[in-house]
Amino acid sequence: MKITFTLNSKDVSVESSPDARLIHILREKFGLLGAKEGCLQGHCGYCCALLNGELVPACMLPVFSVFRGSVTTIEGFRETPDFTDIEKGFIQAGVDPCGYCASAKILTAHKLLEKNPNPTEAVIRKAMAGIVCRCTSYSALVEGVKAAAANRRVRSHGKYR
Ligand code: FES
Ligand code: FES
Structure with missing residues (x-):
């Protein structure tokens, strides 16, 4: 079957x-390796991508479900100023996610900041809870998302809010 979509x-x-x-x-047809194969059961979050702007686990989606839809992976998101805000925020807070979870953490932070430009620690922890990571500090990640939020607010409004 021929599946057409926007990637x-x-x-x-x-x-x-x-x-x-x-x-x-x-990964195999388009060589986009940012989303990772982890549990392949919808539990770890490593495979996430955006489908029509919503965060989805790409391991759980049959490809026919993206027919005529719009998929964005970390490789596409990397070209946006929203990505730069998050990248800078993570660096400011000393967050250095590994290759397995980086895409998931960045896209999750992006979706959170779209809905909530100034999230609390509790909100950030809840948003990130779907990504399995036992190797880095969630406190640093919280600070990274807060810094990303501040960067995005400054860029959007021209001053710190
Ligand atoms: S690979 Fe673990 S949620 Fe998709
Ligand atoms: S799984 Fe990537 S830093 Fe923990």
Whole structure:
């Protein structure tokens, strides 16, 4: 079956079994390796991408579900000023996520800041709870998201709020 969709702002199509997992299509057919294969059961968050602007686990989505939709991976998101705000915020707070969770943490922070430009620690912890990570401090991650939020507010409003 030919599946057409938008991938990182480009129209694409792929021949695939309709029930192939989106994560495999992204990685194997398009060479987009930012989203990782972790549990493949919807638990770890490492595979996340944006589908029509919403955060989704790409391991749980059959590729037919993106037909005529719009998928953004970390590779596409990297080109946006929103990414730069988060990258800078993470650096400011000393957050250095590994290759497995970086895409998930950045896209999750982005979606959180879209809905809540000034999230509390509790809200940030809740948003990040879906990403399995036992190797870095969640306190630093909270500070990183707060710094990212401040960066985004400054860019959006021209001053610190
Ligand atoms: S690989 Fe998709 S949630 Fe773990
Ligand atoms: S899983 Fe990536 S830093 Fe912990």
